[in-house]
Amino acid sequence: MKKLFLVAGLAAGLQTASIAGTEPDEPSALQARATALTRTMAEKALLDEGQYLKIKQLNLRMLTEIEDVNIRFAADPEIRDARMADAQMSYYRELATVLRPNQLVAYTRTQSSMTALGLPSTR
Secondary structure, three states: OHHHHHHHHHHHHHHHHHHHHHOOOOOOHHHHHHHHHHHHHHHHHOOOHHHHHHHHHHHHHHHHHHHHHHHHOOOOHHHHHHHHHHHHHHHHHHHHHHOOHHHHHHHHHHHHOEOOOOOEOOO
16 A cells, blocks of 8 residues: 555656656646636636735645545545545635635635536526
8 A cells, every 4th residue: 555655656746747847938737727717716806916826826736736636546535535625625724814705705606606617507
């Protein structure tokens, strides 16, 4: 079991290093997703510049953690789901410390009206 985690960790590290080493000027897919997510949040919650930067870092960290959990626990859905829930709760706690109350309400309202595909719900 330890060998499996070691191999998975090394593979993830090598993949990250190869992506970072081959195209230093081009943003990675995770960075692009974090930027797109942050821009959407900025439009909906009217973020100021400081909040935008903090939330972009938070989004990148959350997306990286989710990708890591998916890779490391692909063979064990129960552990993967528990770790995903922990990551999501941590994200929401940190997000609540950055957003003002009215922004948090706007963010929550937007999240509840979206589907998993990012499309407005028909409710």
